Amino acid sequence: MSLLQTSSTLSYEDDLFKKIKLKHYRTIHRTYEVDVQNNLVNFNEEQLSKIDIDHTELLTPDIDELQRQENALLQYIQSPKINDNKNISFINNHRKLFNLCDVCNDKATGMHYGLATCEGCKGFFKRTVQNKRKYRCNKNGSCIIDKSHRNRCQYCRFRKCLIKGMVIGAVRYDRTPGGRTPANVMQLYKYKNEKNQQMNKISNDKFNELFDLNLFYCFDQLLILDILFNHLRPLINHEILLTHESIKNICYLLIDTFINWYYTLPIYSIINIDLKQFIFNDQWFNYIILLIFYFLKINYNHINLISYTKCLQRLFNYTENKFLSSLSYRIFNQFFYFLSTFFNINITNTEFILLSILLILCSNQTNKINFNLFENIYKILYTYEMNTFLSEQPDRFNRLLYFSEQIQFITQILLTNQHFHLPFLLFPN
């Protein structure tokens, strides 16, 4: 590729990167995204060397800030528009109905700060608010909170307390024991309880509507993953020489395995689309990227084990030490950052497989039949999410969709700039 061609693609790439950055901006990890954006704007060696140790930081917001948000909510629900007291007997209606803690499923001992909770979660919430404590999540902010895991991640426990509707304003500043909870706090209890019931109703309706789709993801996930991973194993320790040709062969094996497996699915007998038509579709590369990322995540689990410097060296080797354009450099950095964000999403086998099919079907020339399949897989994913990670919704589902959008952007960038080899340079020695 000549220099002229490279520079002509720059403005196009800039647009794509701007799009990606804009999308980053809109996600939950705001602070981290801003840092990355700065890295992109202002590359220097020091920043580059930090890339593979950067991690998404999930930190509890200031209790004072949360309190302000709660006050704003209170003002809103006190406005005449929505302030009808038709359900004033909420406490009486729901008394004695609780027996499990809404946060961790341990035995609930009563209503505490607006929620049926155990003594443990009650005390935890009180200590957190009284001492204005801040917690950090070392994973992706979606740790399981139940009786046996509740002390493993304070960030996620507190987050769950808030999501489920515990009210910060119910913790007393003056620490006076006894007495009655103020009327405004009671209003918040009532409001949050109603919202939760509405949310549960919506989830249940959706779930019932889609329940029969559950049948479709009863497949042998471990077997297909094992076969796919076997095709990638030679890349560890670089047992095979990476060339244009060998990469093509690996891609072919991965695609072929996936298609053959797809034909065995129950869903194929209902919507029998020939996936082979998608081989000539660039969207296949989405799946290859996702698969390689998933392989690395399962086998290495930590982004630090995939050395930025070594991958960069391999990029030099692959291109036979030819001049690396600033564009290649930036694509590489963006790609590496993207991998690190993937490591923070602990996706499950089912999520991986459903996302793979969705990504393959993301064609621009979508016809009616494959849109049908797309919609069905989308519903299955939704059902699975509601079924398996109800307490993390809608965050988790949105994050997955956002991530698959990002993969499509990256695919577009890699293919238009002939950087399809990049994902294959990530395997550690």
Next chain:
DNA sequence: GTAGCCTTGACG
């Protein structure tokens, strides 16, 4: 730091 048990005080 956690959580089980205890004390407190408004309310019906």
Next chain:
DNA sequence: CGTCAAGGCTAC
């Protein structure tokens, strides 16, 4: 005076 939901105490 019993009930409920706040805070307090303390062994672990």
